[in-house]
Amino acid sequence: MSNSTHVARRVSVLGPGLAVLCVLLALIAFLSVTLGSRSIGLPEVLRALGSMDTDGSINSTVTLELRVPRTLLGILVGAALGVAGAILQGVTRNPLADAGIMGINSGAAVFVVFAITVLGVRGAAVYVWFAFAGAIAALVLVYAIASLGREGATPIKLALAGAAVTAGLVSVTTGIVMTNVDALNELRFWQVGSLAGRYAPILTGVAPFLILGLIASLGFGRALNGLALGEDVARGLGQQVTRTRAAAFAVVAVLAGAATAACGPIVFVGLVVPHLARIICGPDYRWILPYSMLLAPIVLLLADVLGRVVAAPDELQVGVVLGVLGAPAFVGIVRYGRLSEV
Amino acid sequence: MAATASTAPQAATAGAFRTTRRRRAARLLAVTCSLAVAVSALFVLTMMVGSFQLSAEEVIASVLYLRDDPSVDFVVRGLRLPTAASALAVGLALGAAGTIFQQLLRNPLASPDFVGINTGAGLAAVTGIVLLQAGGLAVSALALGGAVVAALLMYVLAWRDGVAGYRFILIGIGVALFFDGLIGYMLTKAQLSDARQAMHWLTGSVGQAEAGELRLLLGALILLLPTAVLLQRQLRALELGDDTARALGTRTELSRGGLLATAVVLTALAVAVAGPIIFVALIAGPIANRLLGPATGGIIPAALVGATLLLTADLVAVHLLPTPLPTGVVTGAVGAPYLLWLLATTNRQGAGG
Amino acid sequence: MTRLRAEGLTLGYDDEAIVTNLDVDVLDGKITAIVGANACGKSTLLRGLARLLKPRHGVVSLDGKALTEMSTHEVAKTLGLLPQTPLAPDGITVADLVARGRYPHQGWFRRWTERDDDAVARALDATGTADLVNRPLRQLSGGQRQRVWVAMAIAQDTDLLLLDEPTTYLDINHQVELLRLLRKLNTESGKTIVAVLHDLNLACRFSDHVIAMAEGAIVAEGAPTDVITAELVEKVFGLACVVVPDPVAGTPMVVPT
Numbered sequence: 001m002s003n004s005t006h007v008a009r010r011v012s013v014l015g016p017g018l019a020v021l022c023v024l025l026a027l028i029a030f031l032s033v034t035l036g037s038r039s040i041g042l043p044e045v046l047r048a049l050g051s052m053d054t055d056g057s058i059n060s061t062v063t064l065e066l067r068v069p070r071t072l073l074g075i076l077v078g079a080a081l082g083v084a085g086a087i088l089q090g091v092t093r094n095p096l097a098d099a100g101i102m103g104i105n106s107g108a109a110v111f112v113v114f115a116i117t118v119l120g121v122r123g124a125a126v127y128v129w130f131a132f133a134g135a136i137a138a139l140v141l142v143y144a145i146a147s148l149g150r151e152g153a154t155p156i157k158l159a160l161a162g163a164a165v166t167a168g169l170v171s172v173t174t175g176i177v178m179t180n181v182d183a184l185n186e187l188r189f190w191q192v193g194s195l196a197g198r199y200a201p202i203l204t205g206v207a208p209f210l211i212l213g214l215i216a217s218l219g220f221g222r223a224l225n226g227l228a229l230g231e232d233v234a235r236g237l238g239q240q241v242t243r244t245r246a247a248a249f250a251v252v253a254v255l256a257g258a259a260t261a262a263c264g265p266i267v268f269v270g271l272v273v274p275h276l277a278r279i280i281c282g283p284d285y286r287w288i289l290p291y292s293m294l295l296a297p298i299v300l301l302l303a304d305v306l307g308r309v310v311a312a313p314d315e316l317q318v319g320v321v322l323g324v325l326g327a328p329a330f331v332g333i334v335r336y337g338r339l340s341e342v
Numbered sequence: 343m344a345a346t347a348s349t350a351p352q353a354a355t356a357g358a359f360r361t362t363r364r365r366r367a368a369r370l371l372a373v374t375c376s377l378a379v380a381v382s383a384l385f386v387l388t389m390m391v392g393s394f395q396l397s398a399e400e401v402i403a404s405v406l407y408l409r410d411d412p413s414v415d416f417v418v419r420g421l422r423l424p425t426a427a428s429a430l431a432v433g434l435a436l437g438a439a440g441t442i443f444q445q446l447l448r449n450p451l452a453s454p455d456f457v458g459i460n461t462g463a464g465l466a467a468v469t470g471i472v473l474l475q476a477g478g479l480a481v482s483a484l485a486l487g488g489a490v491v492a493a494l495l496m497y498v499l500a501w502r503d504g505v506a507g508y509r510f511i512l513i514g515i516g517v518a519l520f521f522d523g524l525i526g527y528m529l530t531k532a533q534l535s536d537a538r539q540a541m542h543w544l545t546g547s548v549g550q551a552e553a554g555e556l557r558l559l560l561g562a563l564i565l566l567l568p569t570a571v572l573l574q575r576q577l578r579a580l581e582l583g584d585d586t587a588r589a590l591g592t593r594t595e596l597s598r599g600g601l602l603a604t605a606v607v608l609t610a611l612a613v614a615v616a617g618p619i620i621f622v623a624l625i626a627g628p629i630a631n632r633l634l635g636p637a638t639g640g641i642i643p644a645a646l647v648g649a650t651l652l653l654t655a656d657l658v659a660v661h662l663l664p665t666p667l668p669t670g671v672v673t674g675a676v677g678a679p680y681l682l683w684l685l686a687t688t689n690r691q692g693a694g695g
Numbered sequence: 696m697t698r699l700r701a702e703g704l705t706l707g708y709d710d711e712a713i714v715t716n717l718d719v720d721v722l723d724g725k726i727t728a729i730v731g732a733n734a735c736g737k738s739t740l741l742r743g744l745a746r747l748l749k750p751r752h753g754v755v756s757l758d759g760k761a762l763t764e765m766s767t768h769e770v771a772k773t774l775g776l777l778p779q780t781p782l783a784p785d786g787i788t789v790a791d792l793v794a795r796g797r798y799p800h801q802g803w804f805r806r807w808t809e810r811d812d813d814a815v816a817r818a819l820d821a822t823g824t825a826d827l828v829n830r831p832l833r834q835l836s837g838g839q840r841q842r843v844w845v846a847m848a849i850a851q852d853t854d855l856l857l858l859d860e861p862t863t864y865l866d867i868n869h870q871v872e873l874l875r876l877l878r879k880l881n882t883e884s885g886k887t888i889v890a891v892l893h894d895l896n897l898a899c900r901f902s903d904h905v906i907a908m909a910e911g912a913i914v915a916e917g918a919p920t921d922v923i924t925a926e927l928v929e930k931v932f933g934l935a936c937v938v939v940p941d942p943v944a945g946t947p948m949v950v951p952t
């Protein structure tokens with residue numbers, strides 16, 4: 001098979017695949033708006049969606065002020081985490097790299113705990129900004145340390161610096177939490193990661209960052225393909241390796257930082273979805289990025305809807321559902337699928 | 343390629359190479375000995391400090407049964423030796439296991455913390471604490487079982503005509519996330535007091551060691567550390583990839599199986615003794631490598647670094663902080679800055695990786 | 696007399712058979728080049744000959760004994776292989792890497808000896824990498840790196856040496872140097888060498904024996920002058936060409952039309 005027919009076949013299969021994923025995402029978004037612990041009839045949902053205004057009834061309020069923002073947030077956060085994970089795996093050339101091990105979650109957690117214990121503030125709406133700042137601070141720290149020295153931020157130094165910063169920050173968080181029951185109680189719920197209780201104000205707060213980051217991220221496909229071949233080859237192809245890495249990290253900081261700030265650490269999406277995308281697309285980041293961007297919100301919303309339906313009238317945190325149902329599915333795919341390495 | 347095969351330049355090359363090799367061997371020996379001295383000193387120091395201060399001489403005499411002084415013996419052998427011994431043993435085990443995993447899977451992040459073994463232990467223990475109100479020995483036994491089951495599960499799932507490192511890592515991610523999801527569920531459903539106890543266990547502490555488990559771990563170390571040293575040669579071949587390793591005459595699956603089993607047993611016992619203390623396994627190997635020179639990959643030095651980390655962390659956690667905390671809280675804070683410092687400095691000289 | 700031979704060899708991955716029912720005799724003390732288009736089974740055959748792939752059918756035998764029945768350690772003292780894309784741990788130095796080639800000559804308790812030092816020194820000298828011993832592999836150029844890998848294979852000190860595309864990543868000068876090195880090893884220490892090569896002209900120039908493969912089968916084999924013809928190149932590579940004598944060595948030279 002010659003190279004050009006190979007590419008042509010890729011486009012002819014993977015292109016429509018993206019359209020299929022869009023349809024799937026729309027479907028699941030619709031489910032997410034209609035299904036929930038409170039059963040609301042389809043006509044009512046449609047009426048509320050059509051008028052885009054609450055008519056004062058509880059049902060339309062639930063739909064428009066709770067479910068719609070939650071669904072939109074799920075889409076944005078899912079897409080952000082998926083893309084951020086794919087970029088990080090590409091930059092570090094490490095299948096274990098995700099926002100969590102690069103310090104994002106631990107940085108966010110430290111700042112949240114700091115807000116609770118030292119400043120005495122409470123509530124998801126406030127945590128968002130502390131978490132966002134913490135996530136970005138941690139990632140900047142990781143990148144700065146890995147950049148020291150002549151060779152700059154090589155994949156292995158990034159991985160080790162990320163792991164070490166995470167180690168240090170987790171120590172601090174656990175230390176505080178262990179001596180402060182109040183903080184533990186708040187943190188244990190924040191730490192599972194959930195879309196619940198994150199409504200309109202949070203959505204409008206983080207949405208601009210997420211949207212900008214997502215748009216910027218799509219430009220990285222070619223650069224990541226270059227980096228995947230190793231620094232030397234990338235340089236040979238005329239890439240500014242250091243600048244690419246720094247830019248990629250900046251985008252990841254915004255995407256994963258805002259996503260984690262909004263929903264807490266949802267590890268699964270960023271770690272697993274890029275691998276799924278890679279199994280489907282092969283090692284081409286120009287496809288992996290858009291596939292991650294669509295697959296991730298599908299997986300996240302699906303888990304969220306399941307969490308609401310399975311345990312109704314209670315609900316299961318999306319992090320729990322992803323781990324319990326998503327992980328075995330992932331293991332199955334890895335076991336029987338064809339792998340192409342990072 | 344201008345060199346001819348005449349004997350004079352070859353003798354010179356052999357001499358130069360021998361010098362290089364001897365320098366490396368000397369460095370290995372020096373680092374290993376210094377680490378061993380540091381570990382011994384910390385081991386004795388941990389038993390000296392506390393509300394009842396002792397001299398180094400008293401501690402050593404008591405541990406080695408050289409003198410009979412009931413009050414000193416009670417403090418040393420009865421109270422402090424179990425904690426110190428478990429810090430030592432757990433540190434050695436985690437350091438060795440971590441570096442084996444990282445080299446075998448050719449990934450600096452692939453320590454047992456990240457590929458599902460600790461989470462398996464964690465889930466079993468947390469389930470015991472939250473659902474069965476278990477404590478002490480029962481939790482340790484559950485953790486041991488959980489770790490072994492998780493490791494077997496990963497091995498079986500990753501096996502397809504042999505265990506490829508990459509697939510093993512991905513399966514490890516999946517297994518770890520599965521257990522993590524369940525642990526998260528357990529924690530949110532638990533009473534706050536149970537959640538607290540569970541969190542405490544999940545943080546890990548050398549102070550909670552059970553005598554039986556500890557004895558088992560010490561026995562395993564005496565058996566498995568020499569095994570690991572013998573398998574080091576195979577490990578160094580496997581690092582070059584399966585094709586090269588087989589071409590060099592390694593029985594790859596057998597060697598990998600043996601190394602994995604060694605690392606898993608060490609990890610599982612360490613977790614059973616002290617809970618899933620994180621980051622020791624992750625950072626001991628890289629720190630040892632930076633002390634030894636890149637890609638040396640000594641298992642014993644890594645084990646000694648692990649023990650140093652954990653003994654230091656225990657000292658800090660129990661004696662330097664205003665309120666005593668579980669050891670696991672401090673390991674990251676003790677080890678991370680050091681690794682970061684090494685990362686920043688060794689690379690200035692262009693020597694690190 | 697051939698020490699390494701394959702009879703009725705079928706090899707493959709998962710469900711696919713890549714090469715089927717091959718008979719190969721590797722000529723002792725000669726340099727054999729395996730040539731063919733991409734994905735024709737060259738590397739698979741080499742991996743089969745080096746016991747990295749278990750035969751589906753057929754036997755690969757070394758000195759009359761089936762490889763599958765010999766201990767891999769014993770085989771490694773006689774038969775060395777350099778894979779196409781070998782892996783190296785991050786930061787490894789040249790000295791450390793080349794020394795790892797001595798693996799089969801050590802045992803559970805047998806330590807490093809002067810003989811190992813000498814073997815490593817010979818390999819370093821032969822490949823011109825003696826000045827690089829203290830450098831990390833990663834900092835070397837592609838050509839230097841490839842020579843270091845060859846040095847590791849030479850340090851293994853085997854009578855038979857199999858190399859999978861040893862000249863990839865090398866510029867023309869380094870390609871020629873590497874092949875000259877192989878020739879030198881062959882004439883000076885009588886090593887039997889089998890290499891998968893991409894460049895037909897260089898293969899003709901530096902080998903005694905050529906095996907041309909297409910779609911998992913051997914299309915032709917023999918001395919380069921006998922085997923490499925315009926018809927064969929057309930058949931194996933689908934390239935229209937004329938074959939003229941190399942102006943320097945007189946070996947066949949392929950010129951596309």
